[in-house]
Amino acid sequence: MDNKKLFFLSGKTYSGYAYKGTGLIVINIGAITDRLSFIAMHEFGHAFCGLDDEYLYGESKYGILYKPLTNCVHLPREDYQYNKILYGNLNNVGCSYKSLFASPKALSENPSLYYYRPSYNSIMSSYRGLVEFNVVSCGYCLAAIKGGDPKSYWPECMKLDTIR
Numbered sequence: 001m002d003n004k005k006l007f008f009l010s011g012k013t014y015s016g017y018a019y020k021g022t023g024l025i026v027i028n029i030g031a032i033t034d035r036l037s038f039i040a041m042h043e044f045g046h047a048f049c050g051l052d053d054e055y056l057y058g059e060s061k062y063g064i065l066y067k068p069l070t071n072c073v074h075l076p077r078e079d080y081q082y083n084k085i086l087y088g089n090l091n092n093v094g095c096s097y098k099s100l101f102a103s104p105k106a107l108s109e110n111p112s113l114y115y116y117r118p119s120y121n122s123i124m125s126s127y128r129g130l131v132e133f134n135v136v137s138c139g140y141c142l143a144a145i146k147g148g149d150p151k152s153y154w155p156e157c158m159k160l161d162t163i164r
């Protein structure tokens with residue numbers, strides 16, 4: 001587990017937030033009733049597993065995610081593949097941001113300017129009652145616990161209670 005520690009603090013503005021890979025989670029427990037387990041696991045995904053949001057930030061269509069990319073990628077066919085098996089979907093555009101800043105023409109000519117997410121829904125998306133990580137995200141969580149290449153855990157994650 002390296003030296004990662006998890007801190008749970010109370011927040012005021014948001015129902016919850018966390019910074020990628022920091023081990024810091026802020027949860028406004030007083031403001032949450034039905035969604036506490038979702039918020040806690042979602043923020044855990046950021047802080048401990050280093051995952052990005054799989055929903056779009058408000059009206060902002062363009063942006064740059066902190067490197068290295070984890071569950072959000074530009075080249076899903078390559079980045080969601082391990083040993084010639086695909087563990088994420090290819091066509092779910094939008095993962096925190098829709099794309100890097102680019103003109104519509106540039107986007108149509110270069111699909112790798114978009115951000116892609118591994119599954120349509122997951123715990124890293126907006127709240128829709130789902131509390132499961134997708135296979136790709138699961139790999140990053142297992143790697144945070146056990147070390148090694150996150151992709152090498154995807155076959156194991158396929159057998160767990162994950163979203164495929």
Ligand SMILES: [Zn+2]
Pocket residue numbers: 042043046052053
């Ligand atoms: Zn989030």
